[in-house]
Amino acid sequence: MTHARVSMTLNGVRIEGSAEPRMHLADFLRLRGDLPSIRVSCEYGVCGCCSLMVDGLVVRGCLLLAVQADGRDVRTLEGMAEQTQDLRAAFVEHNALQCGYCTPAMLLTAHELITVAPDADRDAIRDGLSGNYCRCTGYHAIVDAVEATAQARRTHKGDDHDGR
Amino acid sequence: MAGDDISAFAQLQMTHIGKPLPRPNAERLSRGAARYTPDIDLPGLLHVAFLRSPYAHARIISIDGSSALACEGVIAVLTGADLATIARPFEAKLDHLPKLKAAKQYPMAVDVARHQGEAVAAIVAATRALAEDALDALRVEWEELPAVTDPVRALEADAPLIHAQMPDNLAFIAEIKQGDHAAVEAATQLSVQRDFTFARHTGVPLEPRAIIATFDAIEDRLTVYQSTQTPFQTQAALSAMYGMRESDIRVVAPDVGGSFGVKLHTYADEMALCGIALLLKRPVKFVSDRLESFVSDIHARGQSVTARMDLTADGTLLAMNVDALSGIGPWSVYPRTSVLEGSQVLTMSGCPYQLRAYEGRLRLAFQNKAPMGAYRAVGHPIAMALGELLIESAARQVKMDPVAIRRRNLVPDDSYPFRTLTGLRFEALSHHRCLDRLVELMDYERLRREQKELRQKGVYRGIGLAAVVELTNPGPALYSVGNVRVSAQDGCQIRLEPDGRVTCAISITDQGQGSFAAIGQVIADVAGLNQADIRIIMGDTAHVPYGGGTYGSRGAGVGGEAALRAAAAFRQNMLSIAGALLQTGPDELEMREGAVMSKGSGQRQLDLRAIADVAYFKPDQLPKDLQPLLSSSGHFTQLTDTFVFTNGFQASHLELDIETGFVRLLEHWAVEDCGRIINPLLVGEQMRGGIAQGIGGALLEECVYDESGQLVNGSLVDYLTPSSAIMPDIRIAHIETPTKTSILGAKGAGEAGTAGAPAAVLNAINDAMAPFGAEIFQMPATPERILRAMGRLG
Ligand code: FES
Ligand code: FES
Numbered sequence: 001m002t003h004a005r006v007s008m009t010l011n012g013v014r015i016e017g018s019a020e021p022r023m024h025l026a027d028f029l030r031l032r033g034d035l036p037s038i039r040v041s042c043e044y045g046v047c048g049c050c051s052l053m054v055d056g057l058v059v060r061g062c063l064l065l066a067v068q069a070d071g072r073d074v075r076t077l078e079g080m081a082e083q084t085q086d087l088r089a090a091f092v093e094h095n096a097l098q099c100g101y102c103t104p105a106m107l108l109t110a111h112e113l114i115t116v117a118p119d120a121d122r123d124a125i126r127d128g129l130s131g132n133y134c135r136c137t138g139y140h141a142i143v144d145a146v147e148a149t150a151q152a153r154r155t156h157k158g159d160d161h162d163g164r
Numbered sequence: 165m166a167g168d169d170i171s172a173f174a175q176l177q178m179t180h181i182g183k184p185l186p187r188p189n190a191e192r193l194s195r196g197a198a199r200y201t202p203d204i205d206l207p208g209l210l211h212v213a214f215l216r217s218p219y220a221h222a223r224i225i226s227i228d229g230s231s232a233l234a235c236e237g238v239i240a241v242l243t244g245a246d247l248a249t250i251a252r253p254f255e256a257k258l259d260h261l262p263k264l265k266a267a268k269q270y271p272m273a274v275d276v277a278r279h280q281g282e283a284v285a286a287i288v289a290a291t292r293a294l295a296e297d298a299l300d301a302l303r304v305e306w307e308e309l310p311a312v313t314d315p316v317r318a319l320e321a322d323a324p325l326i327h328a329q330m331p332d333n334l335a336f337i338a339e340i341k342q343g344d345h346a347a348v349e350a351a352t353q354l355s356v357q358r359d360f361t362f363a364r365h366t367g368v369p370l371e372p373r374a375i376i377a378t379f380d381a382i383e384d385r386l387t388v389y390q391s392t393q394t395p396f397q398t399q400a401a402l403s404a405m406y407g408m409r410e411s412d413i414r415v416v417a418p419d420v421g422g423s424f425g426v427k428l429h430t431y432a433d434e435m436a437l438c439g440i441a442l443l444l445k446r447p448v449k450f451v452s453d454r455l456e457s458f459v460s461d462i463h464a465r466g467q468s469v470t471a472r473m474d475l476t477a478d479g480t481l482l483a484m485n486v487d488a489l490s491g492i493g494p495w496s497v498y499p500r501t502s503v504l505e506g507s508q509v510l511t512m513s514g515c516p517y518q519l520r521a522y523e524g525r526l527r528l529a530f531q532n533k534a535p536m537g538a539y540r541a542v543g544h545p546i547a548m549a550l551g552e553l554l555i556e557s558a559a560r561q562v563k564m565d566p567v568a569i570r571r572r573n574l575v576p577d578d579s580y581p582f583r584t585l586t587g588l589r590f591e592a593l594s595h596h597r598c599l600d601r602l603v604e605l606m607d608y609e610r611l612r613r614e615q616k617e618l619r620q621k622g623v624y625r626g627i628g629l630a631a632v633v634e635l636t637n638p639g640p641a642l643y644s645v646g647n648v649r650v651s652a653q654d655g656c657q658i659r660l661e662p663d664g665r666v667t668c669a670i671s672i673t674d675q676g677q678g679s680f681a682a683i684g685q686v687i688a689d690v691a692g693l694n695q696a697d698i699r700i701i702m703g704d705t706a707h708v709p710y711g712g713g714t715y716g717s718r719g720a721g722v723g724g725e726a727a728l729r730a731a732a733a734f735r736q737n738m739l740s741i742a743g744a745l746l747q748t749g750p751d752e753l754e755m756r757e758g759a760v761m762s763k764g765s766g767q768r769q770l771d772l773r774a775i776a777d778v779a780y781f782k783p784d785q786l787p788k789d790l791q792p793l794l795s796s797s798g799h800f801t802q803l804t805d806t807f808v809f810t811n812g813f814q815a816s817h818l819e820l821d822i823e824t825g826f827v828r829l830l831e832h833w834a835v836e837d838c839g840r841i842i843n844p845l846l847v848g849e850q851m852r853g854g855i856a857q858g859i860g861g862a863l864l865e866e867c868v869y870d871e872s873g874q875l876v877n878g879s880l881v882d883y884l885t886p887s888s889a890i891m892p893d894i895r896i897a898h899i900e901t902p903t904k905t906s907i908l909g910a911k912g913a914g915e916a917g918t919a920g921a922p923a924a925v926l927n928a929i930n931d932a933m934a935p936f937g938a939e940i941f942q943m944p945a946t947p948e949r950i951l952r953a954m955g956r957l958g
Contacts, residue, residue, distance in 0.1 A: 020293070036203060037196025039421070041370045042454040046880040049370055077196040088194040092186050095845045098676030098853060100193030101200065101370040101421030122893070130889035133880075135370050135422050136676050138856030138917075139888040141849060 006070050011079025019066035026050040026061030028069075029076065037077035037104035041133075048132035051105035052076050058112045077104040084111050086152060090145035098136035106132045106142060114150040118157075122147060173690075173728075173907045177756075180685035180695055184845040187681035188695065189674075198419040201374035201391040202451045209376070210239055212440060212450040213295035214433055215285040215302050216459065217277030220311035220532035220873020221326075224275060227285055228303040235301050237294035240444060242286045244272035247439045251405050254430075256496040258646030264336045264503055265530075266496050267327040271405070271436035276309070278326060278494030279534050280873055281459025283433040286440060288448060311873040315468075315491035315529040326494050326530040335492055336503055336528040338510055342585035343521030348474055348483040356558045357472035357485075361942040362546050364466035365865035367539045367857075368885055369675075371421020372452040373461065375434045377441035387414045388438060392427045393673055394713035395705050400649040401430040401499060402438055417703030420675040424857065425539040426461050427675070428715050430498045433460060458878035462497060462537030463867055464505060465943075466490055467546055471513065473554040474521075479562045481573040483521035484514035486550060492528050493535035499648050502536045503528065508543025508635070511586040514551035516595055516631040516811070517573045522585040532873045538715070540857055544634060544919030552630040552923035553930070553941060560934060566629050566927070567603060571596065574631065591804075593811040594899050595631055598835040602629070602813040605897050606833045611817060619935060624820045625830070626934075628927025629813065632920035636717035636838070636912025637808035637905065639801065652801050654723045655709030656730040658687065659795035662780050664758070664773025666693060666734070669701040671711025672723030677914060678846040679719045683727045685842055686908065690731035691738075692755025697772070709797065717810075717912020720842055722802055725906040729798025737793040741775050744790050804905035812836040812899075812916050814855070816924040817892075820932035822954065825947030827863060827929060829892040836916055837899040840909035847913045848896045854917020855894055860886045862922035863944050 003018040006028070019028050029052070030038045041049040043062045050061035053075040077084065084107050090096070097103040106129065113128035114120055120128060125146050126139065134142065192198070229241030253268035272283045285302060289295035310324040317323055318333040326333050376389040386408060390398055395415035403410040420427065437450045452460065467490040474483040488509050492502040510526040559569040574595040575582050582590045602608075608627070615625045643650040656670040668687055674680050680700050688695040701707050711726070712718065735755050742760040743750035746769055754763050759771040778785050779792050786792065802808060817830045834851050841847055864884035868877045877883050902909025922943055930939045933954060940953040951957040 022293070030203075033203075033205060035196075036198055039200070039202070039371070041372065042880045044454070044879065044881065047370060047454075081195065088191075091194050092190045095187060095190065095678070095849050097190055097193055098678070098849060099369075099371070099420060099422040100190075100196075100198050100676065103193055104196035107194070126888045126891070130887040133370065133885060133887060135368055135424070135857070135885065136853045137849060138852035138854075138886075138894055139891045140852050140894045143888065143893075 004067050006066050008069050008071065009073045011075055021065065021067055023066045024062050025064045025066045025069050028066035035076050035078055039101060048109065049102055049105050051108050051132065053108060058108050077107060080108060087111055087149045090149045094141045094145040096137060096141040096145040102132060102134040106134060110146045114146060114153065118150060118154055120150060170907050176689060178689050180688040181842055183843065185685060185843060187678045188684060189680050200371050200419045200421050201376060201389050204376055204389050204418065206376065206378055206447045209447045209449055210288050210290065211292040211295050212437055212448050213287050213292060213299055214283040215299050216456060217273065217280055217282045217284055219277060219306060219308050220280045221309040222277050223307040223309060224273065224277060224284055225305040225307055231301040231303065232287055232298040235298035237290035238287060238298045240288040242440055244270055244274040244284055247271045247436055248274050250442060251439050254405055254498050256498040256501040258501055258648060260645045261503060264496065264501060265330060269432060269495055269498065271432050271439050279532050280875060281456065281534055283436060286436060288440060288444065311532040313531055313533055313869055313871060313873045315489050315531055318491060318529040318531045326532065333530040334527065335496060335530050338507065338526045340510060340522065340524045340586055343519065345521045348521040351476060351482055352474040353477040354475045354558065354561060355472055356554050356561065358554065358557065358941045360469040360471060360550060362465045362467045363866035363944060364463045365861055365867055366461050366463045367424040367426035369422030369424060369426050372454060372457045373427060373431065374451040375437050376447065376449040377438040378447035379441050379445050381445055385412050385414060386438065389416045389418060391420050392417045393423050393675060393715055394428060395703055396710060396713060397430060397650055399705050401435065405435055406439065406442060414706040417673055423675040429462055429500065429537045455879055458883065459534055459875055462539065463534045464536060464539035465546060465861065466536060467509065469550060471550040471554060473558055475558050477562060479558065479564045479569045479572055481517050481519060484519055486510065486513045486524040488526045490528050491531035491533060493533050494530055495535045497535045497537040499650065500538060500643065504538055505536060505543045509547045511588060512544065512547035512633060515584050515588060515633050516575065517551065518575050519585055533869055540854060541915040541918035544915060545858060545861060545922045548630055548632055548919050549923040549926060553926055556927045556930060557939060567608065570599060570631060589805055590809050591903055592901050593809065594837045594901050595811055597899050598811060598813040598837055601835045601897050601899060602815055602833060605835065605895060606815050624822055624932045626818050626820060626928035626932025628816045628924045628931055630920040630923035630927060632812045632814060632916050634717065634810045634916040634919050635807040636810050637721035637802045638716045638718060639803055639806055641806040642716060651710060651712040653799055654711035654726045655797060655799045656726040657709050657795060657797045658730045658734045660772065660776050662776050664771060664776045665697045665699060667699045667701065669708040670723055670727060671708050671713060672719040673703045673714045677719060677850060678843065679714065679723065682720050682724060682842045682846060686724050686727045687731040690728050691735045694758045697758050717914040721808065721906065721910045721912050722800055724842060724910050725800040725908045726798045728908045729800060730796050733796035733798060737796055738772065738775055741779060741792045742770060744787050745778060802905055808903045808905050808911050810838045810911045810916060812920065814920040814924040816928040818928045818932065820929060825950035829890060831892045832894045834894065834917065835897045835899060836913060837901050838913040839900065839911035840902040841898060841900055842910055844898060850913045851896050851917040852894045854915060855921040856886050856891055858918040858921025859925055861943055862925040866944050
């Protein structure tokens with residue numbers, strides 16, 4: 001099968017590679033072997049396990065072909081370590097992950113959610129995360145962790161403001 | 165703590181056990197730093213795709229692999245017959261249940277495929293995509309055979325046979341009749357009998373099944389990486405199938421992305437993968453994709469039951485009667501069989517209550533659907549639903565409050581040990597305490613008042629309760645007595661590292677429950693170490709002591725006890741060395757936070773690093789007659805009881821839209837008594853995750869087959885699982901009744917959530933429908949079925 005050249009900015013670094021036109025982006029990244037946060041489960045857009053960021057938006061890595069990401073800015077959890085640090089700590093504190101399989105995608109989605117909607121309440125958080133399946137936790141602890149992070153970020157912002 | 169001393173354990177200063185400490189390996193997982201089986205790559209790794217039977221029942225006339233072999237990247241094409249040249253057939257039997265029929269099975273179907281999705285041929289290629297491409301070129305000539313899908317039909321005299329050598333399709337039958345039936349008959353004033361249907365559903369771990377096998381011809385050793393709960397079971401199965409010695413097979417379970425029982429079974433296709441590695445002498449990998457998971461992972465539940473409760477007019481329970489029928493697919497799943505889901509319904513229905521008589525019958529039928537196996541809470545969700553739905557139904561009839569009728573009939577907390585009419589021994593349960601705590605936790609009275617007010621406004625809310633009993637910490641009675649090579653024993657080894665840290669190797673496994681955390685907490689307290697200084701190894705048969713692994717909610721209870729014993733011995737070993745170095749009796753010393761202290765003064769004397777330094781590098785500083793023990797081991801099998809039972813109570817609060825039949829879950833509560841709690845965070849999350857899966861079974865999840873045996877909703881698009889949007893908040897409270905069958909006193913908590921949630925939810929729906937005189941006894945209770953039950957659909 002013919003391969004196509006693909007280049008993209010991956011976690012801030014320009015990379016080039018080749019991919020079969022039919023290969024989806026999640027597989028393209030997964031098969032590099034250095035991005036363990038990338039996983040797939042359904043590969044048809046339902047479970048959200050493969051979520052990653054393209055040009056600043058969280059998208060399904062299994063519904064995008066690698067060639068479609070040509071020239072784009074792609075980020076995985078590895079490249080979002082700093083931005084998600086507080087959220088990850090909250091996940092650990094609340095035990096909002098068990099097997100961890102859904103976790104990277106859940107973190108990226110939750111981070112985007114509370115960035116866009118910093119005031120999201122529990123219901124809004126539940127709605128916002130509903131495209132990311134977790135089979136282990138029952139979601140309560142995830143909602144706790146996201147809610148606590150959103151609140152801490154709000155307070156923190158308020159503090160910054162007061163300090164000025 | 166010396167030896168088997170429970171009271172000495174109770175005196176121990178606990179700074180880890182019982183504390184909600186974060187899991188040490190959660191931080192790693194939260195960075196996405198995990199290695200699941202699909203992530204593993206090996207030099208020269210080839211990929212396998214299976215051709216699966218498109219028919220529920222068909223004879224394989226011929227398989228022509230020549231065109232497939234000519235496809236790009238294809239290395240080999242193998243059929244069931246090819247594997248049968250090296251594999252011994254296997255069959256799932258339990259010696260103590262001679263009535264359970266078993267048929268011989270091969271890694272891939274040889275002459276007849278008996279369910280849609282059964283593997284019949286394998287393509288080995290350079291990539292998974294190329295292997296899948298070549299599947300299209302594989303030519304199979306089939307002769308479709310009549311499929312039997314309905315278990316009732318399967319048991320009819322003229323039904324087509326699933327296994328030609330058997331007289332009929334009856335896989336198993338068991339009956340129980342105990343108690344004083346004549347007296348019950350005379351006293352009965354009310355009988356509540358209902359027909360229940362529990363759909364088939366499946367586990368859907370987000371990481372699908374995955375396995376890699378590689379044969380090392382130099383060492384004559386097979387290494388297998390497998391997403392599994394029980395590496396030693398795989399080792400035993402491979403040994404039996406391929407005639408290798410168990411110790412020449414290494415099975416590694418890396419990070420496992422959820423299992424819930426799905427990855428507890430020895431799947432024929434996974435055994436085929438290992439056979440392919442042996443035949444080709446090349447490393448091969450199989451990762452199930454989500455579509456094939458639905459037709460090849462085990463399914464569960466799938467029972468129709470007629471059940472009855474007999475009572476007096478004042479709501480006193482007298483007897484229970486259960487008649488259950490289930491189709492288990494064409495095979496009893498190797499090696500644990502497919503009998504447990506049914507047999508637990510037979511023995512556990514109504515078990516929280518005092519009964520004067522019990523009668524039950526269970527029939528299992530072979531059929532042409534995916535095999536049924538052990539999925540989280542095996543049998544319990546059905547058994548609990550039967551008793552709990554009937555008792556609330558009876559309460560409505562005698563106009564008693566559901567809490568009051570339970571208080572009248574639950575086995576009193578002071579009457580333990582208690583033996584059920586079905587022969588189960590309950591060491592110590594706490595139904596009444598749990599119910600009291602639940603009523604308080606959920607503010608039951610307030611909810612009832614609210615419910616009444618809202619009904620006036622046309623808002624229909626329901627409150628449903630469920631008592632739960634869960635079987636945990638199984639002893640040898642579960643499998644060993646049946647002569648199945650599944651260990652009831654677990655082992656733990658602890659060794660001192662040269663830098664003063666310790667390494668612990670233990671036979672239980674972790675699929676996210678937090679086994680690493682729980683074991684670390686036990687060892688830290690019992691050995692007197694810092695948890696951060698303990699490195700734990702699990703899931704590698706080459707590096708951990710032999711043991712059962714994780715199943716039947718036994719990790720914390722059985723594995724934890726093995727760890728406790730190893731840790732107690734390790735501490736003694738360290739204190740002996742310290743005593744020799746400090747020229748004082750070991751009894752004068754104690755270990756805390758990785759250091760040796762004087763008992764009297766509490767003064768820190770030396771730490772483990774210093775002990776390691778002397779023992780490994782300056783042993784001449786030790787007395788000449790001391791050859792120090794620098795490692796320890798502990799083993800445990802729960803031998804006191806057949807099982808150690810736990811109990812709890814759950815409640816569901818929901819709102820029913822009587823126009824659409826939609827259910828909105830408002831809140832869920834659980835009070836759990838799993839004995840000694842090692843870490844409440846872990847118990848809480850096991851409960852919540854289990855409840856979510858129970859809710860899935862109650863409202864959403866169903867493997868829908870058509871009459872010809874085709875799964876018609878086998879994708880995550882059509883098969884619904886709970887999302888965060890439908891799940892309610894789940895509040896947890898604990899009651900602690902430690903078991904005396906171990907020093908640690910911990911029981912399991914992995915399955916109780918799933919066991920009780922369906923009953924609580926269905927009871928809440930029935931409570932919401934009560935003003936309309938409607939009830940539902942079918943799971944999942946979909947909007948359509950609810951409307952039908954209310955007579956609002958034709
Ligand atoms: S793997 Fe992409 S949504 Fe499921
Ligand atoms: S933690 Fe296992 S799927 Fe979410």
